[in-house]
Amino acid sequence: MEMEYTSSVHMIMRSLSDCGSSVANGSEEDMEIRKGPWTEEEDSALLNHITTYGEGHWNSVARSAGLKRSGKSCRLRWLNYLRPNVRRGNITLEEQLLILDLHSRWGNRWSKIAEQLPGRTDNEIKNYWRTRVVKQAKQLKCDVNSKQFRDALRYVWMPRLMEQIQAQGRSTMCVSQAREIVNPVTSVSTASSKSCSSFSGCEQFQASSSVSDSCVSYYSLMGSGSGAGSSERVEKGATSSSTPFEPENGFGGADFWTDENIWFLQQQLADDDHL
DNA sequence: AAAGCCGCCAACCGCCTAAGG
DNA sequence: ACCTTAGGCGGTTGGCGGCTT
Known part of the structure; x- marks a missing residue:
């Protein structure tokens, strides 16, 4: 990988010197930096260039690919869209669970x-968090950074997510593993309505900590760590992607933050207030 | 059918850090 | 040691499309 990168840099430098004169003699207009949505032509120019010379040295890439874009813009376009194995479309329940858990830690x-x-970009995760999780926090009149909301995520949302994952009839091995770790005494199927009916008294969860570990190991168990091998690009608006998680019935992409679940969480928060 | 609203997401911006001169 | 530049990251925004009225 490192060697590949080095040789790519070399090739870029060479291609740069090839087109250096045209850049040097370019008019002011040529120097204008384009902004806004990328065109298909720009995409293919960037893709072709990176396929040939590799990534990195983005300012050089922008110039030598003949793009009137900033290096940053090229990098972002590559990472968030053109890069092979980028997955777009609905965040699966399992991914939601993992995001919630990792966010609680990091x-x-x-x-x-x-x-x-794998395959998800930081931008997409950030968008997910802001458009779904933060939104729900607002709806619940919680500060997203408050302990109350964090506890709600950890002791109510996450077990509920696991239940729903289980309800899909998939990943039973992992869910049972997670259950063991989350609550060695009480199964999660009852945890959401019993042991998690109040956040207080759930300290043992914090002590035993980790849904995280189970999530991560779950993810690798399901084979996503391999980079999935699928390099198809999903066009804007498309929701399908061949992921190890996505059930055939399409439920995997379903939004967990349903009215029913919000109502449920509100009940839990109300109960907690009364204690 | 049209207008207004809202959610989602692609892309930009600004800041920070590391590397190189 | 300082300055400059590039890359990376998180926050923010603008536009598009779908939904509601």
Whole structure:
């Protein structure tokens, strides 16, 4: 990989010197930096260039690919869209669970979280968090950073998510593993309505900590760590993607934050207030 | 059918850090 | 040691499309 990168750099430098004169003699107009949505032509120019010379040295890439874009813009377009194995479309329940869990551990470290979800970009995870989770926090009149909301996520949402995952009839091995770790005494299927009916008294969860570990191991168990091998690109608006998680019935992409679940959580928060 | 609203997401912006001169 | 540049990251925004009235 490292060697590949080095040789790519070399090739870029060479291609740069090839087109250097045209850049040097370019008019002011040519130097204008384009902004806004990328065109198909730009995409293919960037893709072709990276396919040939490799990634990195983005300012050089922008110039030598003949793009009137900033290096940053090229990098972002590559990472978030053109890169092979980028997955777009609905975040699966399992991914939601993992995001919630990792966020509880690492906070807004989006790129770090994204590393644990192969094919997902930090941008997508960040968007998910802001458009779904933060929205729900507002709806619940909670500060997203408050202990109350964090506890709600950990002791109510996450077990509920696991229930729903289980309800899909998939990943039973992992869910049972997670159940063991989350609550060695009480099964999660009852946890959401009993042991998690109040956040107080759930300290043993914190002590035993980790849904995280189970999530991560779950993810690798399901084979996502391999990079999935699928390099198809999903066009804007498309929701399908061939992921190890996606059930045939399409439920995997379903939004967990349903009215029913919000109502449920509100009940839990209300109960908690009364204690 | 049209207008207004809202949610989602692609892309930009600004800041920070590391590397190189 | 300092300055400059590039890359990376998180926050923010603008536009598009779908939904509601």
